[in-house]
Amino acid sequence: MFRSLKYQNPVVREHLAGQYAMGLLSNQVKKRVEAFIKYDATFEQEVIHWQVRLAPLNEIPEEVPAPAGLKQKVLARIQSENQAPSSTLLEQVMIWWKSVLLWQGAAFASITALIIFITMPFNSPTQQTTSTGTLSYLAVMQSQQASTEPPLVISAYSKTEKSPSRLEFRWNERTPNQDLSNATLWAIERETGSFIQLTKLAVGIKKMNLTAAQWKAVNNSLELIVVDGDSLSSRVLLRGTCLQLANWVS
Amino acid sequence: MTNDAWKREVEQALAQVKLQHQPSFEKLYELTNAKLYGLVLKIIPDQALATDALQEAYHKIWLNAEQHRADLGSAWSWLCQLTRNQAIDRVRQRQRLQETSDEEVPEAFSESEATLWPEHIDLNRCLQTIRAEQQNVIVHAYVYGSSHSELVKKFDAPLGTLKSWIRRGLKELRECLEA
Numbered sequence: 001m002f003r004s005l006k007y008q009n010p011v012v013r014e015h016l017a018g019q020y021a022m023g024l025l026s027n028q029v030k031k032r033v034e035a036f037i038k039y040d041a042t043f044e045q046e047v048i049h050w051q052v053r054l055a056p057l058n059e060i061p062e063e064v065p066a067p068a069g070l071k072q073k074v075l076a077r078i079q080s081e082n083q084a085p086s087s088t089l090l091e092q093v094m095i096w097w098k099s100v101l102l103w104q105g106a107a108f109a110s111i112t113a114l115i116i117f118i119t120m121p122f123n124s125p126t127q128q129t130t131s132t133g134t135l136s137y138l139a140v141m142q143s144q145q146a147s148t149e150p151p152l153v154i155s156a157y158s159k160t161e162k163s164p165s166r167l168e169f170r171w172n173e174r175t176p177n178q179d180l181s182n183a184t185l186w187a188i189e190r191e192t193g194s195f196i197q198l199t200k201l202a203v204g205i206k207k208m209n210l211t212a213a214q215w216k217a218v219n220n221s222l223e224l225i226v227v228d229g230d231s232l233s234s235r236v237l238l239r240g241t242c243l244q245l246a247n248w249v250s
Numbered sequence: 251m252t253n254d255a256w257k258r259e260v261e262q263a264l265a266q267v268k269l270q271h272q273p274s275f276e277k278l279y280e281l282t283n284a285k286l287y288g289l290v291l292k293i294i295p296d297q298a299l300a301t302d303a304l305q306e307a308y309h310k311i312w313l314n315a316e317q318h319r320a321d322l323g324s325a326w327s328w329l330c331q332l333t334r335n336q337a338i339d340r341v342r343q344r345q346r347l348q349e350t351s352d353e354e355v356p357e358a359f360s361e362s363e364a365t366l367w368p369e370h371i372d373l374n375r376c377l378q379t380i381r382a383e384q385q386n387v388i389v390h391a392y393v394y395g396s397s398h399s400e401l402v403k404k405f406d407a408p409l410g411t412l413k414s415w416i417r418r419g420l421k422e423l424r425e426c427l428e429a
Contacts (some may be wrong), residue, residue, distance in 0.1 A: 014421075014424075015417065017422075019416075019421040021331065022336055022388070022391055022392055022416070022420070023335065023338045023391070023392070023395050024391060024398060027339070027342065028360045030307065030335075039337075044319065044322075045319075046317060047321075047382065048323040048327075048328075049321040051323055051327045051328065051330075051331045052323045052324065052327050053373065053424065053427055054392060055324070055422065056326035056372075056374070056375075057373070057389060057393060058285070058289055058326075058327075058330040058334075060292075060389070060393050061285075061289050061291065061292045062288050062392065063284035063285050063288045064284060064287045064288045064291055065284045065287065065289075066283040066284065066286075066287040066304055067297075067301050068282070068300070070304065070305055071276070071280075071283070073278055073305055074279065074305055074308045074309060074312075075272075075275075075276065077309055078272070078275070078309065079272075079306075079314050082270075089326035089328040118266070125339055134258075135258055137260055138261060138265050138320070140265050140320055142270060149268065149269065149270065149316050150268055150269065150316065153265050153269060154265060155262065155265075165359075169264060169302075170269060172268075172269040172270065173269075174269070174270050184305070184390070187266060214408065221382055224272060241320070241321040243261070243320055243321065245257075245258045245261055245262070
C-alpha cells in the first residue's frame, strides 16, 4: 500500500505529517498514517519534526494536578500486567510437574528454584543509583536485532567538587542477558568519525569514573557503541546516539 | 526547578521507563501529570472522561516508551503527542459532553517572552507572521483537539476555506521556523 506514488509525493507527506501532529486526521486516516510511520523512517522523522515545532503550544493550558488516586490506578494496572505472565508460566510448570514421575527429588529442587525465580517481580530494582552532578548526556543503547526494548541506558554525569565525572549503566532486566564478557565501549567522534575506546565492559557494571580524556570523548561523541571484543573489526552488539542534555562543563 | 532541568529530568525518566523501570515511571508521572492533565482537560472538559483518557495515556506511555525516538525529538513532545492522540480518540468516540464554543480562542502565549523557553519565542514570533484567521484556527485546533467539522462551526467558515487556512498556515509556520 505504501509503495504507491501518493506516499512518495513530498506535498502529500508534508500534509499528512502536519495534520497528524495537529490531531486533525479522521480515525481511519490516522491509523494508516501510524502504520506508515512504522513503515517509513523518513516519514517518521517528518512527523517528529512537526511534533517538535508545535510542542510549545502544549504549554498554553494551565497545569491541573491529576486527581488523587489516579497514580495508584495506573501503577496497579501495569503491575498486574507484569505479574500476569508469571502465573501463566507457573501454571505451565505445575502441569509439567505432574507429568514428572521419575527424578522427583532432583526435579523438586529444580522446580523450587524456578518458582522462586519466576515469581520474583520482573525488573524490580527498588533503588535508583544516587546521582550527584548534572546529567549531561544520555545514550539509549539498542541491539542490532529488532528488539522492542533497549538492553542498556548509559547516563553521563559531569564532575562536581566532590565527585569526578562518570558514566552510569542501567541494564534492562527484561531483555535476555548478552554475553558481554569481552565487550568494549567506544565513542564515535562527531566531527571526524574516529573511534575512541572508553572502557572494557565488566559484566553488570553500574558505574565508572571518567578521566578528563574520556569525558572529552563522550562530550565530542555522536554515538556510543559496544563491540564484542577489543577490536573495531568485531561485531557491534549495541549502539545508541549520545544525546546532549546539558551544556558541557569542563 | 528550571525548565531546562525539568526537561532533563523528563528525558532521563522516559529513557529509563524504556527499560520498564517502575520507579522511573512513577517519577515521570510526578513530573508530568499536572501538565498533561491540563492538556487533556482542554480537549475533554468532562473531568471523569479526562481522567480516564489520562490513565489510558500513562498506560500507553509505559507500554510504548521504546517507540520514542530520543535522537529526533524531545521526550516531552512525544508524551504530549501520545496524550493528545489518546484524548482526541476518546472525545471522538463520544459526543462532546460540553461544547467549548463559548471559550475564547486562546492567545498564543500570554506570558512575557522573558519567561518562555527559546522554542516558544520562535513559535510565538512565527505565529504573529501568519494571518490572524490561520493563527486562530491552528491554535484552537491544537489546544482543543477540534475536528474539522467542529472548526467549521466554531469559525463559521466553509470546510474548504478552513482546510486551506490550516494548510497554508502550517506551511508558512514551517518556513518561518526553518528560516
